[in-house]
Amino acid sequence: MGKNRFETKLKNENNTYKELFLRNPQNPILSAKDWPYPVNTVFNPAATMFHGKVLLLARVEDRRGFSHFTKAISDDGVGNWQIDQMPTLEPDPGNYPEERWGIEDPRITWLAELGKWAITYTAYSRGGPLVAMVLTNDFIHFERFGPLMPPEDKDAALFPRRINGKWALIHRPITANYVPGAHIWLSSSEDFTHWGDRQVLMHARRGGWWDGGKVGLAAPPIETAEGWILLYHGVRQTCSGSLYRLGLALLDLDNPMKVLHRSDEWVFGPTEWYEREGDVDDVVFPSGWVLDDKTGLLKMYYGGADSCIALATASVGDLLEYIKRCPEPLDEALY
Numbered sequence: 001m002g003k004n005r006f007e008t009k010l011k012n013e014n015n016t017y018k019e020l021f022l023r024n025p026q027n028p029i030l031s032a033k034d035w036p037y038p039v040n041t042v043f044n045p046a047a048t049m050f051h052g053k054v055l056l057l058a059r060v061e062d063r064r065g066f067s068h069f070t071k072a073i074s075d076d077g078v079g080n081w082q083i084d085q086m087p088t089l090e091p092d093p094g095n096y097p098e099e100r101w102g103i104e105d106p107r108i109t110w111l112a113e114l115g116k117w118a119i120t121y122t123a124y125s126r127g128g129p130l131v132a133m134v135l136t137n138d139f140i141h142f143e144r145f146g147p148l149m150p151p152e153d154k155d156a157a158l159f160p161r162r163i164n165g166k167w168a169l170i171h172r173p174i175t176a177n178y179v180p181g182a183h184i185w186l187s188s189s190e191d192f193t194h195w196g197d198r199q200v201l202m203h204a205r206r207g208g209w210w211d212g213g214k215v216g217l218a219a220p221p222i223e224t225a226e227g228w229i230l231l232y233h234g235v236r237q238t239c240s241g242s243l244y245r246l247g248l249a250l251l252d253l254d255n256p257m258k259v260l261h262r263s264d265e266w267v268f269g270p271t272e273w274y275e276r277e278g279d280v281d282d283v284v285f286p287s288g289w290v291l292d293d294k295t296g297l298l299k300m301y302y303g304g305a306d307s308c309i310a311l312a313t314a315s316v317g318d319l320l321e322y323i324k325r326c327p328e329p330l331d332e333a334l335y
């Protein structure tokens with residue numbers, strides 16, 4: 001508390017300010033030209049470790065405008081991607097009508113208790129986008145749960161373990177016609193079917209803030225001894241469109257409804273050509289990251305301008321140190 005915004009920043013050994021995330025020089029690491037079949041774009045991937053390798057589940061948009069998911073696996077998480085020759089998980093509107101206009105923006109959480117990965121994603125229904133889920137233990141076969149949340153709702157991920165006996169889901173409903181703003185919510189369930197305990201976890205700020213108007217979960221929360229690291233995107237509406245950047249928050253380990261710290265400033269935003277120009281300009285949109293427990297290094301995978309996949313790395317220790325220097329969140333009315 002009481003620190004000004006320059007004091008929150010980390011410094012390098014030579015006393016210059018440190019960037020928390022470093023872009024990979026090979027960026028963009030994946031795009032439509034790498035795909036084994038014709039597609040419009042490849043972006044916003046989920047990520048997990050799978051048999052010691054990095055597995056990305058990319059959102060792939062076809063030339064109708066509908067999205068599906070295709071997996072790509074790499075030893076080092078940077079190059080030599082083995083990409084499925086055909087879509088890995090396609091919308092199934094015959095059985096799941098909410099997937100009529102595609103499935104988008106997956107997030108993966110490993111659920112050790114079940115020995116399965118949960119993939120939460122946006123199903124694009126005629127009534128608007130909603131949150132749906134599948135479980136898998138091999139990324140070949142998928143057990144569909146259908147919708148978890150009604151429209152309009154997106155940007156969802158499960159926590160990796162039950163908290164106080166229940167599964168907890170971060171998601172982002174929108175209430176269009178009332179107080180404007182799209183806020184991050186938390187709900188819980190014992191069976192993935194019946195959801196309750198719904199509460200707003202973090203509000204979008206207002207006015208001139210970089211995240212004034214809209215916030216949503218980016219990659220799934222990461223558990224540390226000091227709390228859950230929450231990476232989120234914030235949207236600013238400008239004359240030339242929406243500007244997507246990233247912020248950090250720290251949630252209490254035993255009660256993730258409690259936001260301990262929230263960054264005032266954004267920590268990553270579109271600056272490179274593949275982030276600034278594409279189907280949707282000025283967007284960085286991570287939906288997955290993997291942590292190497294031995295080195296403490298995080299690989300964050302993100303969509304650039306809704307057109308490609310890029311990689312940036314960060315030290316989890318740096319993220320924690322930075323976020324702990326950030327203020328406790330203000331009362332919403334003060335934003």
Ligand code: BMA
Pocket residue numbers: 044104105244280283285303306
């Ligand atoms: C959001 C989502 C993302 C997309 C972003 C920017 O609403 O639909 O898939 O990357 O907009 O277009």
